Amino acid sequence: MTRLDTEIKKLSIPTPYAVGDVNVYVIKGEALTLVDAGPRTHEGKEVLEKSLRDLGLLISDFDQIVLTHHHPDHAGGIDFFPEQAIVFGHAYNQRWLELTAEFRAELDQFYLNIGKELGVPEEKAASMNNYRGSGGYISKRTVQSYLKEGDEIPGLFGWQVIETPGHAQSHISLFRERDGVMIGGDHLLNKISPNPILEPPFSPAESRPEPLNQYNNSLRKWLEVPISLTLTGHGGDISETRKLIRHNLARQHGRAMRVKQMLEAKSQTGFEICKQLFPKVYHRELGLTISETVGQLDYLEGLGEIKKEDQNGIYMYSVHS
Ligand SMILES: [Zn+2]
Structure with missing residues (x-):
């Protein structure tokens, strides 16, 4: 050491x-x-x-x-x-x-748009913006x-x-x-x-x-x-940095495969997946839990395991057949 x-x-x-x-x-x-x-x-x-x-x-x-x-x-x-x-x-x-007024407005718009794509109810979308409450720090x-x-x-x-x-x-x-x-x-x-x-x-x-x-x-x-x-x-x-990296990469792959299983049952929005992954904390920590969910969905898409379809501005994720 x-x-x-x-x-x-x-x-x-x-x-x-x-x-x-x-x-x-x-x-x-x-x-x-x-x-x-x-x-x-x-x-x-x-x-x-x-x-x-x-x-x-x-x-x-x-x-x-x-x-x-x-x-x-x-x-x-x-x-x-x-x-x-x-x-x-x-x-x-x-x-x-x-954190200019312009960037704050950009942030609000970004979370609003991505919330919509993921099927987050409009009244909840603003709470995805973690920076809103942390101004003092x-x-x-x-x-x-x-x-x-x-x-x-x-x-x-x-x-x-x-x-x-x-x-x-x-x-x-x-x-x-x-x-x-x-x-x-x-x-x-x-x-x-x-x-x-x-x-x-x-x-x-x-x-x-x-x-x-x-x-x-x-x-x-x-x-x-x-x-x-x-x-x-x-x-x-x-x-043991390398060992921990390999362990974490494998664990994350396992989590993503759980998400794939959820989508095997039926096609769903990102918000629906988020609620299943984090039933107790999603409403309190929407920014973090949506980030994690989107991450897993991006990962599965990157592997070609799942696909998304735009349905009136909302993405429906499903398993690649
Ligand atoms: Zn940090």
Whole structure:
């Protein structure tokens, strides 16, 4: 097992979300770097400051912050850092961090349209938009310098960016070839399977991203990387990364086959499938459960196992005969 050198410190920060604590990482490179910043909450800031103090550090000491993705439990805390600390991240963070009126309107329209296609009742479609209620936790700062596939992170010698879209379109992971350490954000977690979350396309003319298919591709991409240890965004480290990836891919295939079985009985809408997959939580967590359902349907379509038919604007999914 790879032991972490003294350059990397893991801090655990409480969040107001069901997922629990988020991990952020201090890297003492040429530039003092924090990977992810925790949520924008008083408690989050207090714990971050205290944990840094234990390391002899202050928030004002940091040269830069690198975001693995835009979700508020990872990105909200960038607001606590002074202007001179540069925020790095993928360009796709920006629309979520800026959250302009225009993008909010685009989001509402996107969920309305996709809700209609999936047969979600109109009065429920708005609740698919997870960002509606989380305004208070979203940072006011945004990304100042963009990172993309293959970039070496400035100030962090030997750390390379690997794009891992799926859980979020903005998702990147950071890999250090020297010892095989991967800082993985929410791409792969112990005990929790990260939700591939539906997001609108980057221009209205494009078709929407297929988050689960992307996610699986990003997992397979990691199989090609000589990872010795994965440092996660939530929970413990992962020492057997490849084994966990294979396990998760197989389990997800099994879940998709259950969806196929439901469609063997009769053709159905996405919303009908969602209710069967998540009978207890779908009404409370419609955004996440619909994302998961759409992911499985995209996956089965990609395999040629099922097809969809447009019936007056609503997709009916059925098994390929
Ligand atoms: Zn996340």
